[in-house]
Every structure is written in structure tokens, then in C-alpha cells.
Amino acid sequence: MIEYRNLRIALLGAGNVGSQVARLLLENGRELADRAGAGLELVGIAVRNPDAERAVDLPRELFTTDAQSLVVGADIVIELIGGLEPARTLILEALNSGADVITGNKALLATHGAELFEAAEQVGAQLYYEAAVAGAIPIIRPLRESLAGDNINRVMGIVNGTTNFILDRMTTLGESQEQALAVATDLGYAEADPTADIEGYDAAQKASILAGLAFHTIVPIESVYREGITGVTLEQVEAARRAGFAVKLLAICERISADGAPDGVSARVYPALIPSTHPLAAVHGGKNAVFIEAEAAGDLMFYGAGAGGTETASAVLGDLVSAARRHVIGGPGVGESHSADLTILPIDDIITRYNVRLDVLDKPGVLAAVATIFSEHGVSLETVEQAVEETDAATATLVIGTHRATEAALAATVSALADSDVVRSVTSVLRVEGS
């Protein structure tokens, strides 16, 4: 048996993911050492309460409440406590002491990523974060390395399992959003306070990270446009399904460079219609997937579990083996590339297609009046249908599909429609992606 030099691994946090990382590290240590070319010695686990009950039985002597002391002298620090502080300070301390850091902390990366990457570069340390986006799915490394020689035009991700679970049940079982959320909560897919998921905050953090990787540009969380799914009704989902679409909460990162729009990149999160033939439409339940459109490589999709303790632990351990190999062989690793530094566009400049539903007066001339409002605002119509739903006798429901138009033009159109005498109400506006 080969004798390896031991690397000192410090683990911060022993929650759902952290406790599985500790378990796998202790159980598979020898195998991981063979792959890494170094022993991986778990020297301690920093937690707030060592006596708290945990899903995994871990040696009591590994626990400490003194995260700061644990970080000092570690070769590799794994941060899985989440949140901004003390995670940020501990990571900076670890990097400054020369340790490599592995984190699954999407909130921290989306908020303080620039500072952390800068700190790592200053001292020649590495920051790994495969676990921060789409759980078990290897997406960071493919974007950062495999596609480094290509130009990415667009990334569309289903990166939040809770919302996909809810929208999928609404679509396939006809449940209301409230019913589906209740099931998600019962099954542990949704947290007690589901705001971060259903309002799209979680997906927006991931969009920030994905956009940075795809476009070699720092895209801070403040510049990510965000809408959650709370406004999505069963009626919208069912109308979409009848029309051949699925409703998905998408994290979209796009490079825009023609079409009359300003040059730049956009990162945004909103519920959108995608054609039911699109590979993303087949992503069911709590699964995640990231669809990438690259100039040379064409369309790619990465699919798998977006959350879960052992699943996310797999991504952490992959980073750990990478970090350990780097310690054995030397050299500062891949590093971040923000060389492009592109302009980040506001939502108003974004161009896409829209699906608009209107309740209008059921009398001659109304369709022409509605069409005129669209055309006055520079939005051209692709399809107009009268919905078959029963409303009262004096009201008709129009379903309008537009050609590509800016968000600003569409917003002005919707505002003018709402003010129009012939329109009773604009009942639904959804963007259409992936077609």
C-alpha cells in the first residue's frame, strides 16, 4: 500500500450536505487518497452545537465550535455553513493562510464573489464551487474549462428543484400552486419558509454565478432581474399545456449582440413558456438541468439532481480530489477568468417573445384596436387566437403570441392595453423561451 502525504481537511458545517461529506470522506478515505495522490485527513468539523442531532453518526471528537482555529493550519477548507457571515470572513482567512477553499455557498458567491476570487488570486490559492449550482450536476467545470475555447450565446437553467417540482405537479396532476407547495413541504423539498425558492432568489444567485462563468464577466446579484412563480396560476399552466408549452422557472444568461439591442449580457430569472419538445420541458419533478447554446458546440444539456445531501456531497468531494491533486502537483490551478468584462444589460433592453392573454369586449372592431396598440409600440403579432373558455357573453378572451420585442416595448404595450376602453383586463403575460 502506498504511503501518502496527508492533507489536513477542515470542514465548516455539518448540516444536510456537510454531514454526508464527512461520512463519505471517512468511509471512502483510502479510495479517494488513491485518486488524489494524497491522504485526506478530516481534522475537524466546526459546528455551532456539537450535541445537535444529525442524520449521520460522526465521531464526537471531530466536532469543535471554534471555526477560526480549525481554519488555521488546514490545507483545504470546505465551507458548508451557508449565509454571508461568518462564511465570508472564514473563507477569506482560509485563503489568506494559503488554504484552498471549497464552498457550496451560492448566496456568498453571488454577493461577494469578486472579493473572494480576488483574494484567492492574490495568494495563489483556489476557490472551488461545483456544489453551488445545480447540486450534483457537473456544470462549473464544463463551463470553466471544457467550453473555454468556445463562445456561449445563452444558458437556460432549471436550477431550483422546489419550483420545478411545484410547476411539474401543476402541469401533470392539475394541482393548484398551493396544493403542490404543500406536497413539496411535506416531502421536504420545500423549506418551512419557501420564499427563497418560490420568489426566485435562489435561482437568481445561481444565474449570477452561471453568467459569470459563461461570459467571463462578473455579474453581481443586484444586476440579475428576478420574478418568482407565485403569480403563476393553474389556468396559465393548463392554457400553456394545451398550446404545446411547459411553464418552467428559468435562469437565463444571455449574450446579446445584434437585433438592434445594445451589446452586453443579461442574467434574469422568471417563469416562462418553453415548447414541450424542448429538452428542458422533459425535466420533471425536483430535477435540475442546464441547457447551453454555444457558437461552435451547438446545444448541450446537463441533467441531474439539483439538491440533496449525498448528491451535493458528490460535487464537494469532486472538488476536494481536484484541490488535493493540485496540492500534490503544485501550480495555482485554473483560476477565474473575467477577461471579457462585458456590459450587463437591464431587463428593459432584453428581447424575447411573449404570450399575452386579454379579456376584451366581445364586439366588432376590438381585435383591430388591440392590434393597433401592439403595433404602435413596435411589438408585432405572430399569432392571435380567441380562447374557448367560457366567460360572460359580453367578454372574449384573446391569446396573443408576439414576435421578438424588447421588455420595454412590451411593458409599454401592456400598460396601454390596460388603459384601453376595449380591454377589460390583461390576465396573463408570460415570456416564451427556447423556440
Place this chain on the structure above:
Amino acid sequence: MIEYRNLRIALLGAGNVGSQVARLLLENGRELADRAGAGLELVGIAVRNPDAERAVDLPRELFTTDAQSLVVGADIVIELIGGLEPARTLILEALNSGADVITGNKALLATHGAELFEAAEQVGAQLYYEAAVAGAIPIIRPLRESLAGDNINRVMGIVNGTTNFILDRMTTLGESQEQALAVATDLGYAEADPTADIEGYDAAQKASILAGLAFHTIVPIESVYREGITGVTLEQVEAARRAGFAVKLLAICERISADGAPDGVSARVYPALIPSTHPLAAVHGGKNAVFIEAEAAGDLMFYGAGAGGTETASAVLGDLVSAARRHVIGGPGVGESHSADLTILPIDDIITRYNVRLDVLDKPGVLAAVATIFSEHGVSLETVEQAVEETDAATATLVIGTHRATEAALAATVSALADSDVVRSVTSVLRVEGS
């Protein structure tokens, strides 16, 4: 503008992929340099005939017929000439002179991989081969790095676009294999001599490479079991579709460690039934996908273009940026891990499920006789149906689904069935995967 140190890039081959690599390298040189931190100077392109007509217009002065001289003094050599020789000798010369090598040569890796990896390790050079499996799809890096901390139980890949195109047309359009192959040839999906594709040789080479990565074990091409699709009939495809299955040519790499079978790994290629709800069943046309079952990460799938000049060039350029970064920062890179060195099992030891169709005498007692033959050979039945197809009055068609059994047991069963008085003929035997 930052001044970079220039790296000397030598390109061997200017075919479909090579000429696109040259084009993208010349067109996007500055952007690639920013990402790599080094200038990427294409110093020459070795070809057999510099005057041959090519899809891409490239500077005549770059061409040379002297590959050997070009390799000497290059920092990075890109080998895209294919075949075993002179590719093998040129790569060994490049590695021995200290250059990193990028190759898309699956045949060479499947045949001489061990020798090439050994040569690279000896001199501390790197061998990159993302383009060798599934074209544009990043699959090598995820297996080699992202999943390095996990244990992979199984890899199932649709890794040959030509055969997937043919089987997909048979399934969705009801074309015969001959008709579908003719279309594939017309569209340039199939080569003039399609043997390597339809007989599964191409997929077997990729299975060899995937198995090596998944199981940290060298799996040479000779140990990959292989069946092509020439025996797959439209009748089989249509019967499968009616029963809720798709027929796909699968490259399967499996780790076997229970179930009464010997411990070890298996790599094999054959047409198989997969449930139409399985993500691989939704991989249409010439697309490729690799489905991975990992212990901690769960199920993952990677989907995209498996071939094409620009698509595959994207994978080559990703490797090029990785190689260039390594030159800038130093250190010998990731390296291969064959630490596990598991036993490779022969096809007879493999366990899976089977779908068997028989023409039998249509008289009492036949079903019992058939069931007895299965049970005498240790193969237990899961489903038995009488097919509705019209045959002559004295003949009935039985469709039998088995539980999991070894290939050896199934082969003995089929042989005994063929010899039985009550069986007119065994018309179809297909393996069932992914369920």
C-alpha cells in the same frame, strides 16, 4: 492590451474537425489568449496534400507535409489525423519532447491508451482527449474531475450519432434500416463505408475510454463486447415501441459487485430496449448523450452534438485553453488515475434483463414447455404475452420478458429453445436496460 508570451501550437490534420480548429484559432485568437493567459500561435498544419480542397480557407503558408519537424519545438500538439499510425508515433514524439498533446483519436486511445498515458506521465506532460468521446459534449472532464470523489456504478451512452439517427428514423418514421441508412448517407451522417458505425466499432472504442475513466481501470478495446445494429429489424423496433420501449445502440460500462456475479467491470456495446420514459429514449436524430449512475450523485445525463466539425472543434479548443493555462501556471495537470485496476468481466458474466420473441406451435402445453426450458436454465420469467401479429394458423408468437439473468444462462436458454420440438424459431433476442 496585455502582451502575452506566445505558445507554439502544431496542428496535425486539416479534415472536418482540424480545419475548423484552425479557423476558430485564427479568428478568435485574441479572445482565447485572454482566457488562457497566453498567446496561441498556430505555427503549422501538417497534411498529406496541402493543395487538397478544404471546407475552410486557410493560409497556404501554414501547411506542411513534414509532420515530424512540425512536432519538434511545439509547446502543444493537436492530433486530428486519426487512425493508429502515424498518429501514435507522432504523439509519442511530441510527449517525449515535452509538449502537451490534444487528440480526438478514439481508436488510438482505445488501442494504445495505456502506452500513451504512461509516456505522458514519464515526462510530466498531459494528454487531453475531450473530443474523442461524444464530440462537443463535455464528458471527459466531468468524469475525470467532477465525479472523482464519487463511485460510478454505471455509464450508458448513446455515443454514435449515425446509428442513433438510423434507429430514430425506424422508430419515428417507420423506415426500414436500409432506407434510414440511405438517408443518413445522403445527409453525410454516415460514411461511404458505414461499417465502423453500424457494427458498433466506433461505440466500442468510446466505451473503452469511458470505462477507463469511470472505473479508474484500463479497459482495452479487446475486452469490450460488441454487437452492431445490422440485426435490428423494423419489426423489432415497432414491437418495442408498442410495448413502451425505444431501441438504442448503447455503450454500457458497469461496475458489478453483487447479485451472485463476480466482482469487476464490464464494457459492452449492443442494441437494447430502454423504457420510453428513460431520459436516453428522448435523445433523437444524430444527437449523443451519456447517462451516468453514481453512488452519491445519483443519475446524471450529458446531452449534445456527438459529431460535426465545429462542434468537435469546440471540445479541442477547450482542451487547448486548459493546456495553455497549464503552461502558464506550471504543474503537471490532472493526470490519469488507474489506481483501481479492477477485473474486466467477460460478456458471459454480465447480468441484465431480456426480451425474447419466439414462434411456437399453437397447441396446448406449449407455454408450459417453453417456461420449463427457461426455468431449467435458471432464467425466470417476468412477463409472457402472445403477440397479436398474424402468422399462420398453426403458429403463435410469444413475447417473453425475463428477470435479471446472466448472458451465459440466457444463451443456453436460447440454444435449448431453438432445439425444442415446440419452438419453430427464436425470432428476436434483445437486452433490456435502464429499468
